[in-house]
Amino acid sequence: MTSAVETVRPEKPGAETGPVSPPAKGIPFYRRTNHRLISVLAVALFLILWEVSGRVGIVSPFFVSSPSGVVTAGIEYFQSGLVWTDMKISGLEFVIGYVLAVVVGIPLGLAMGWYKTLHAALSPFVDFLFSTPRVAFLPLLIVWMGVGIAPKVALVFIMAVLPLLMSVISGVKTVDKTLLSVGKLFGASQLTVFRTIVLPGSVPSIIAGLRVAVGTGLIGMVVGELYASSEGLGYRIVEAGQLFQTDRLFVAAIIVAIAGVLLSGALARLEKRLSAWRS
Amino acid sequence: MSNTLQIRNVQVEYPVADAKLFKAVEDVSLDIAEGEFVCLVGTSGCGKSTLLNVLAGLLQHTSGSITLGGESLKGQPSNRRAMVFQSAALLPWRRAIDNVSYGLEVQGVDRKVARARAQEMINLVGLSGHEQKFPGQLSGGMQQRVNLARALVTNPDLLLLDEPFAALDAQTRRLMQEELVRIWQERPHTSVLVTHQISEAVFLADKVAVLTRGPARVKEIVEIDLPRPRDPSVFRDPKFRAYEERIWDLVVAEGVAI
Ligand SMILES: Nc1ncnc2c1ncn2[C@@H]1O[C@H](COP(=O)(O)OP(=O)(O)OP(=O)(O)O)[C@@H](O)[C@H]1O
Ligand SMILES: [Mg+2]
Numbered sequence: 156m157t158s159a160v161e162t163v164r165p166e167k168p169g170a171e172t173g174p175v176s177p178p179a180k181g182i183p184f185y186r187r188t189n190h191r192l193i194s195v196l197a198v199a200l201f202l203i204l205w206e207v208s209g210r211v212g213i214v215s216p217f218f219v220s221s222p223s224g225v226v227t228a229g230i231e232y233f234q235s236g237l238v239w240t241d242m243k244i245s246g247l248e249f250v251i252g253y254v255l256a257v258v259v260g261i262p263l264g265l266a267m268g269w270y271k272t273l274h275a276a277l278s279p280f281v282d283f284l285f286s287t288p289r290v291a292f293l294p295l296l297i298v299w300m301g302v303g304i305a306p307k308v309a310l311v312f313i314m315a316v317l318p319l320l321m322s323v324i325s326g327v328k329t330v331d332k333t334l335l336s337v338g339k340l341f342g343a344s345q346l347t348v349f350r351t352i353v354l355p356g357s358v359p360s361i362i363a364g365l366r367v368a369v370g371t372g373l374i375g376m377v378v379g380e381l382y383a384s385s386e387g388l389g390y391r392i393v394e395a396g397q398l399f400q401t402d403r404l405f406v407a408a409i410i411v412a413i414a415g416v417l418l419s420g421a422l423a424r425l426e427k428r429l430s431a432w433r434s
Numbered sequence: 435m436s437n438t439l440q441i442r443n444v445q446v447e448y449p450v451a452d453a454k455l456f457k458a459v460e461d462v463s464l465d466i467a468e469g470e471f472v473c474l475v476g477t478s479g480c481g482k483s484t485l486l487n488v489l490a491g492l493l494q495h496t497s498g499s500i501t502l503g504g505e506s507l508k509g510q511p512s513n514r515r516a517m518v519f520q521s522a523a524l525l526p527w528r529r530a531i532d533n534v535s536y537g538l539e540v541q542g543v544d545r546k547v548a549r550a551r552a553q554e555m556i557n558l559v560g561l562s563g564h565e566q567k568f569p570g571q572l573s574g575g576m577q578q579r580v581n582l583a584r585a586l587v588t589n590p591d592l593l594l595l596d597e598p599f600a601a602l603d604a605q606t607r608r609l610m611q612e613e614l615v616r617i618w619q620e621r622p623h624t625s626v627l628v629t630h631q632i633s634e635a636v637f638l639a640d641k642v643a644v645l646t647r648g649p650a651r652v653k654e655i656v657e658i659d660l661p662r663p664r665d666p667s668v669f670r671d672p673k674f675r676a677y678e679e680r681i682w683d684l685v686v687a688e689g690v691a692i
Binding site for chain 2: 331333334336337338339340341342343347351352355356358430431432433
């Protein structure tokens, strides 16, 4: 066989996309340098400015705390053991709420994307909830469910499920129509078309939705503890705020942020794994 | 067994705004014998793709009849037909070989058997060694080969091709035409191919149906009496040039540039 058309040289699967450093001559330093290093330097610079600005009195550490203050407060928080109970209760609220959101959001989103009638029936509600500031439902949830863990779980759920739903629906709807007719052409049943084309085609949107839902779910978790709570990371943030303990406030907020980054990173790795074909 | 494709007075209308109908195909009648290769040419927008989609079962004709070996082809697509799309339309998350075996899987063929037949097709279209690549890792020409293999693997009674090489560069296109002739001569499927390139039509076809400007009717059927098996040397045959000229004149007489 002639192979005049075989010009594409595929990348090795898993081969990293990291920048390959070219020879340095004539290239400005900001192009030459590793991007990860730049990120690290930027953060370091920020921390130094933060610390220094407090020490020389540009701003009062009373309001903005300082890196060293945050570290000290963090050590105390861990030593007191309070951090574990807070993380346990907040973690439980988040995990239950998020898992419920996944269990409901993905199947419902797939169904709404696929069945036009179902979409027509439910989209007014979904659109309404999506555009509402959903944290405002908290007082209502407390009225309904009391002051225990239930309203917090519910808030995590409604915060997480809507962006996930939206993303899954649009994933199904934007599957290439030509691909659908390929399935149809081979005589595939609706179910087979769904299983072999729509579902794999929606994977990137599903994962994107899961990542957004991590962020919004964590917001739900923190806000859920702002009222009628006595423990949890969100409660710790309010408590510290009311006592003007900005150091402790930052510690709790940073723990939440780290959780978000880790979860989102894990999902990014999952996505990479599931979409090896997107090279 | 005669598997003649009979197209009789087929008319196709699209529903458009205000509950009106737009007539895309007026009245097409065409007989295609088993194992015959027919090319459709005509001005842009005259209804070629529409006709092909009807033959594929993706679209319903509003009147007339289409039969394959006496059996009506109206209704759902079936595994008797296969289509090669202009855009390769490969499933990007499936490797080349799994794209080829897709039709067989859908039709419930045993996985192992499907794989073996897909591998055979991959070899036939000259892609051995590339079967594990994803579509994104294949060149346009290679993708189009996979597309062709995917259609051929189900061994359809009717093979439909809608401008299969239009997206390729001139050089690759020429190679693919030669490849298609070779493959088709090895396994002559009843085929209908739409093209805008008249030399492509003459090179591939047993007969070329020239359509009128839309809504389409068959203006003339030109029998291509060139020897088979064909190879690229026919491009230099004076008869080849004559066919090209004749078809060109017929198409141009319809007014709009193709
Ligand atoms: N879904 C549709 N709804 C309404 N009209 C359509 C639709 N698809 C095609 N048409 C019209 O039908 C006519 C024929 O279209 P068709 O795509 O079959 O042309 P074609 O011969 O394949 O053209 P080309 O050579 O440019 O591909 C055109 O006038 C087009 O506007
Ligand atoms: Mg067309």
